[in-house]
Amino acid sequence: MSGTELWQSGRSILHGALAFQAAVLVLSYIIAGLTIDLLSIALILLPLFVCAGVAFAYRNRTDAPKLAVSAEAAAILLTMLSLGTLITYAAGAASFPFAYSDAELHAADLKIGFDWLSYARTINEYPLLCWILKLAYNSFNLQPLLLLAALILANQFARLRVFLLAMFIALAVTSIIFIFFPAISAYGHFGAAARQLTVIYPPEGDVHITILKQHIAFLEGLRDGSFRQVSAQTLTGLITFPSFHAVVACLFMWAAWTVRGLRTAALVTNVLMLAASPLFGAHYLVDLFAGAAVTTFSVILASAIYAREAVSPSQYLPRLVRFGRRTGNAGVAG
Numbered sequence: 001m002s003g004t005e006l007w008q009s010g011r012s013i014l015h016g017a018l019a020f021q022a023a024v025l026v027l028s029y030i031i032a033g034l035t036i037d038l039l040s041i042a043l044i045l046l047p048l049f050v051c052a053g054v055a056f057a058y059r060n061r062t063d064a065p066k067l068a069v070s071a072e073a074a075a076i077l078l079t080m081l082s083l084g085t086l087i088t089y090a091a092g093a094a095s096f097p098f099a100y101s102d103a104e105l106h107a108a109d110l111k112i113g114f115d116w117l118s119y120a121r122t123i124n125e126y127p128l129l130c131w132i133l134k135l136a137y138n139s140f141n142l143q144p145l146l147l148l149a150a151l152i153l154a155n156q157f158a159r160l161r162v163f164l165l166a167m168f169i170a171l172a173v174t175s176i177i178f179i180f181f182p183a184i185s186a187y188g189h190f191g192a193a194a195r196q197l198t199v200i201y202p203p204e205g206d207v208h209i210t211i212l213k214q215h216i217a218f219l220e221g222l223r224d225g226s227f228r229q230v231s232a233q234t235l236t237g238l239i240t241f242p243s244f245h246a247v248v249a250c251l252f253m254w255a256a257w258t259v260r261g262l263r264t265a266a267l268v269t270n271v272l273m274l275a276a277s278p279l280f281g282a283h284y285l286v287d288l289f290a291g292a293a294v295t296t297f298s299v300i301l302a303s304a305i306y307a308r309e310a311v312s313p314s315q316y317l318p319r320l321v322r323f324g325r326r327t328g329n330a331g332v333a334g
Helices: 003-032 038-044 046-057 065-094 102-111 116-124 127-141 143-153 157-180 186-190 207-224 244-256 263-280 285-310 313-327
Strands: none
Touching: 003 065, 003 157, 003 285, 038 046, 046 065, 065 143, 065 157, 065 207, 102 186, 102 285, 116 127, 116 186, 116 263, 127 143, 127 244, 127 263, 143 157, 143 244, 143 263, 157 244, 157 285, 186 207, 244 263, 244 285, 263 285
């Protein structure tokens, strides 16, 4: 089976995952009483629509099979991430009965010897290091599409399928855990002490400060019922525990491991992303450990699902025919 045939044989599972996500989104928003500003969301999803259009245009063409797979894989990934992000708002609303877990997360950090403030204060003394870590943290937005392209060019179609399905599973698992362990982040928990770290958190004009403040305001609004319409202007990361940045950093390293020329770059970039996550994502260290555990679970489950999908009755047919001939019961096979 060629790489493109392998992709085509397994994409129905990914399409099913997207359909499930869409159903969960609709149902969860009805239950939570949330609405979506569809026009604003559609405007920021233009790259998704372009990829979907290219995939549709090339669906039956044989002159550019990798282009067709690239466009479809990118459309699936962008749709998956978009739906997953929207679902976290319903999860945030559902977290209302549960108290913030910041004190427990910080206590868990201290038990394993990690002091968030000491770490942040140390990094804050080195502006160049802060800049490097910020670049690595922001690579979250670019790495997925580069990784898709690299996997396809390297004919790693089996790994591509598992990567996308693992991303879906990880999004689902982090959203479920988020309901029971909501947190306002280390930046919110440490308050004035965190705001004194002016290299990491400039007083004005820094996008990460804006996101961290929005995270707190939106989560509070979802929990008390004052925030009920999601738009492009209100889209931001809501989950502290487990860290989704840690999830994707580990997932990117796994996916790139078998691609020659990409392994080292992915390893360095994503180790730096992990180091940056307590700062620019204001995560506790235990958030990162939980994210790594979610990735491990997701990859194992996705691999098992595709391994099961690969085992079809037709693969056993020749063996059954041979067995029937040896036993004199050729009818076993048919």
